[in-house]
Amino acid sequence: MVTWSNFDTLTSYEELPKIERVKLAEVMAGENGADRVKKYSIPMAAGLTYNYAAKQVDDQVLEGLEKLAKEAQLADKFKALYNGEVINTGEKRLVLHHLTRGQLGDAVVADGVDKRAFYVEQQEKIAEFANKVHAGEITNAAGEKFTTVVQIGIGGSDLGPRAMYLALENWAKKNGLFKMEAKFISNVDPDDAAAVLNSIDVAHSIFILVSKSGTTLETLTNESFVKDALKNAGLDASRHMIAVTSETSPLAKSEDYLAAFFMDDYIGGRFSSTSSVGGAVLSLAFGPEVFAQFLEGAAEEDKLAANENVLENPAMVDALIGVYERNVLGYPATAVLPYSQALSRFPAHLQQADMESNGKSVNRFGEPVNYPTGPVLFGEPGTNGQHSFYQLLHQGTDIVPLQFVGFKNSQIGTDVVIQGSTSQQKLCANAAAQVVAFACGKEDENLNKKFDGGRPSSIIIGETLDPKALGALLSHFENKIMFQGFVWNVNSFDQEGVQLGKVLAKKVLAHETDGALKAYSDLLNI
Numbered sequence: 001m002v003t004w005s006n007f008d009t010l011t012s013y014e015e016l017p018k019i020e021r022v023k024l025a026e027v028m029a030g031e032n033g034a035d036r037v038k039k040y041s042i043p044m045a046a047g048l049t050y051n052y053a054a055k056q057v058d059d060q061v062l063e064g065l066e067k068l069a070k071e072a073q074l075a076d077k078f079k080a081l082y083n084g085e086v087i088n089t090g091e092k093r094l095v096l097h098h099l100t101r102g103q104l105g106d107a108v109v110a111d112g113v114d115k116r117a118f119y120v121e122q123q124e125k126i127a128e129f130a131n132k133v134h135a136g137e138i139t140n141a142a143g144e145k146f147t148t149v150v151q152i153g154i155g156g157s158d159l160g161p162r163a164m165y166l167a168l169e170n171w172a173k174k175n176g177l178f179k180m181e182a183k184f185i186s187n188v189d190p191d192d193a194a195a196v197l198n199s200i201d202v203a204h205s206i207f208i209l210v211s212k213s214g215t216t217l218e219t220l221t222n223e224s225f226v227k228d229a230l231k232n233a234g235l236d237a238s239r240h241m242i243a244v245t246s247e248t249s250p251l252a253k254s255e256d257y258l259a260a261f262f263m264d265d266y267i268g269g270r271f272s273s274t275s276s277v278g279g280a281v282l283s284l285a286f287g288p289e290v291f292a293q294f295l296e297g298a299a300e301e302d303k304l305a306a307n308e309n310v311l312e313n314p315a316m317v318d319a320l321i322g323v324y325e326r327n328v329l330g331y332p333a334t335a336v337l338p339y340s341q342a343l344s345r346f347p348a349h350l351q352q353a354d355m356e357s358n359g360k361s362v363n364r365f366g367e368p369v370n371y372p373t374g375p376v377l378f379g380e381p382g383t384n385g386q387h388s389f390y391q392l393l394h395q396g397t398d399i400v401p402l403q404f405v406g407f408k409n410s411q412i413g414t415d416v417v418i419q420g421s422t423s424q425q426k427l428c429a430n431a432a433a434q435v436v437a438f439a440c441g442k443e444d445e446n447l448n449k450k451f452d453g454g455r456p457s458s459i460i461i462g463e464t465l466d467p468k469a470l471g472a473l474l475s476h477f478e479n480k481i482m483f484q485g486f487v488w489n490v491n492s493f494d495q496e497g498v499q500l501g502k503v504l505a506k507k508v509l510a511h512e513t514d515g516a517l518k519a520y521s522d523l524l525n526i
């Protein structure tokens with residue numbers, strides 16, 4: 001049995017601030033630093049490594065965090081989650097995204113259905129459909145092959161799949177596995193849909209309408225936008241659209257779609273990249289085998305997250321260090337900095353995954369908590385970010401813990417030697433340089449040129465960003481978020497904070513406003 005207690009009631013939490021703080025600039029200097037880089041490293045799946053040498057931890061801090069992990073029953077709570085307990089208390093739902101990629105524990109039967117079997121069945125149906133599209137067995141009305149796939153969805157029905165598509169696009173092209181170009185329409189801004197529609201040949205495009213609830217205003221509006229465009233082009237929309245939704249959604253029974261694939265209420269939108277939500281677009285774009293490899297990477301990483309030995313569990317260590325930084329060291333934000341252009345939208349995906357999950361002020365029983373929870377998360381790929389916001393990260397008044405990600409090899413492989421090094425070497429050199437620059441800093445008599453150092457970071461390093469590595473990376477962050485939610489005793493799986501804005505926007509559109517809402521509506525000419 002697990003017990004859910006507020007973080008500040010735990011003895012191990014009380015003890016944490018009493019531990020002497022690690023002076024990063026000192027411990028990372030010289031050979032000690034080299035020893036730490038070797039020591040504070042945990043193998044992940046798909047050849048990735050999580051290295052936390054440049055975090056403000058030492059064996060004493062880690063011991064304190066291990067105690068916290070045990071007292072907060074992190075491993076047992078994860079076990080309860082994957083064995084089908086109602087972990088999403090706000091919505092009274094199970095939390096089953098791990099089951100979309102593997103079976104970590106017992107069979108989970110809900111609503112009379114074996115859930116693993118259900119997710120596998122959907123994946124198989126998508127694979128069959130994608131193979132038929134690629135083989136030209138499913139075509140447009142003129143019998144011509146579809147060449148483009150367009151996903152219509154927002155939030156979790158957009159960010160994860162889009163980030164995953166971009167992460168693998170060049171890898172698939174390089175490896176002869178690129179089947180169809182994918183585009184994404186998410187924003188209700190009409191310029192989003194219009195620009196995408198202007199950039200494609202609608203007659204040869206297949207549209208995936210993705211909405212778990214089937215009620216999201218932006219997505220339904222964009223569906224109508226696209227249907228209009230198809231109609232105007234003299235095409236039958238139902239021959240060009242498929243749906244991914246839950247079986248209980250209003251879209252599920254519609255005749256408007258060529259095919260429908262399902263997920264369910266036990267998969268949160270932001271955790272749905274490994275369900276049909278990511279499965280449909282990624283299988284159409286790259287083929288079902290690539291999607292299967294992506295799932296395999298995630299499943300292998302999930303197994304590591306289930307390890308009860310804290311220091312061998314990369315997601316748990318990452319989560320605990322994040323809690324230490326937030327609640328003991330008092331850092332308000334974290335930045336995700338992938339040194340990989342392919343991961344350009346990965347930080348945007350993690351923004352939703354992390355901030356929608358742990359941006360909470362009440363615990364899982366709806367009572368206020370007295371400690372900071374999820375940090376603000378942002379990020380951009382390096383080296384671009386270096387020429388943008390790193391100034392604040394190096395010399396600003398706030399310390400922002402950093403999460404670097406880097407790969408030894410590029411995806412495409414085309415490179416050039418300039419001044420004795422390849423571009424890939426320059427990219428990796430910058431990643432290494434930044435970790436040390438942030439940690440160690442630099443003395444200078446001119447304070448404007450002085451770097452205090454003491455700015456913590458971790459780095460995940462891999463060989464090449466391929467489907468398995470991507471799956472492992474995704475799982476790592478999903479599980480990190482979950483463990484942090486467990487520590488903070490919040491429900492990481494609902495998102496009531498997004499509702500109020502939706503309600504007020506409806507009032508504006510119905511002209512049921514007064515006061516400030518009316519004044520702003522007038523300013524915006526609604």
Ligand SMILES: O=P(O)(O)OC[C@H]1O[C@](O)(CO)[C@@H](O)[C@@H]1O
Pocket residue numbers: 154155156157210211212213214215216219268269270356495498
């Ligand atoms: O897939 P749906 O139901 O259209 O929801 C889209 C997104 O909207 C949200 O509910 C937030 O408004 C997200 O949690 C979700 O990912």
